[in-house]
Amino acid sequence: MTMREIAFSLVAVAGLLATATAKAQAPEPFGRPGASDAKGAIELIDPKVLRVCADPNNLPFSNRAGEGFENKLAQFLAGKLGKDLAYVYYPGATGFIRNTLNAHLCDVVMGMPQGDDVVQPTNPYYRTSYAIVTRAGADLDGLKTLADPRLAQKGRHIGLVANTPPGNVLARLGLLAAVKPYPLVVDTRVDAPGADMIHDLEAGAIDVAILWGPIAGYHVKRSNGRLVETLLTQEPGARMSFRIGMGVRHSDQEWKRELNRLIAQNQREIDRMLADYGVPLIDEAGAPIAVEP
Incomplete structure (x- = not known):
């Protein structure tokens, strides 16, 4: 199974996920219009706003009412960044990345499987x-x-x-x-x-x-x-576990580094957020991660 097929699998989940469904588009050329002199803003649509690409009806990941765990994570990160939060909603199906992230309508997808080269992934924030x-x-x-x-x-x-x-x-x-x-x-x-x-x-x-x-x-x-x-952490003949991070444009190196810093600095809070939704968390050995209340 290719990583692209894995992305499809996760979204059925992701809906399995989230929005990792059929994102089979090539990345846009590097660069973007509307650069700003704010730190890191040359890579963002608006340096004052965290703009997120999301599925409008895909719980437990996201919905328009902001009830999914990816919605809660986006709200949390916006607060840490001192930015307002805005969404571009698009069904998690063919054309998602092309019509949202790579069209510069938003700056991040909150859930992407590590290894999916349609986007540039951050470090994983859960497995x-x-x-x-x-x-x-x-x-x-x-x-x-x-x-x-x-x-x-x-x-x-x-x-x-x-x-x-x-x-x-x-x-x-x-x-x-x-x-x-x-x-x-x-x-x-x-x-x-x-x-x-x-x-x-x-x-x-x-x-x-x-x-x-x-x-x-x-x-x-x-x-x-x-x-x-x-x-199902181990089953002969197929990989069952995956690391999930965020996805940004391939050109957005500093933005990715900033998100990586936020993930590292706030992993405990992120784990608690995920646990509140029943997301089963495992470490690299496949053992369950105990989350503090």
Whole structure:
């Protein structure tokens, strides 16, 4: 799987994400109109405003009401920078980067997988993985791996966003016949595959949901104990965990360095922000990160 395909996977998540969906455009040429003499402002549209590219309807990442964790992070960073906050909203689908960041309508995308060369990434501000979600008290309690023989039992139904990494593992295990697929590339203004999968899980239409960690954790936290999640940090045959940073234009070197400094200086606060939304955080060894209240 290429990093571009990973970006698609994350957004289905990201919506899985966020806005990392189909961003298959080449970066704009270096430079931009409207330079200013303020520090670092030669790279920003307006040195007094943090302008963010975001999806208008993609919780838990972002929405127009500012209810996503990427919205909260943007607000936090704007305060640290002493800037006002403004958004350019665009559905997380083909053309997102070309029509927002590279069109100089905004200066940063809040969630991008490390290694996606469509943008210049900052240092990652979190690392997470895909997750298994089951109903609490069901006969799949304690499920920790896709190789668990209980998943191969006759009559099982497995929810999976199409073309995401866990599908490679399920194919190797011969479990694709049990998969109920959910679409990867969607118009988030009208479709929400992650929420649909969770609804089907709670209704009993599927026995297990396999989702990108931030989406899984968000719904599990809101389920009042009805759902349980387990991270898929290691599965033979496919990479399950990824580092997520912010994305800026390839020309914006000082802006990237400024964001890197903010991430390093405020990592504890960022971790708490993510934990409030149920985002499962892991370290480089795949171990869960305990977040202080």
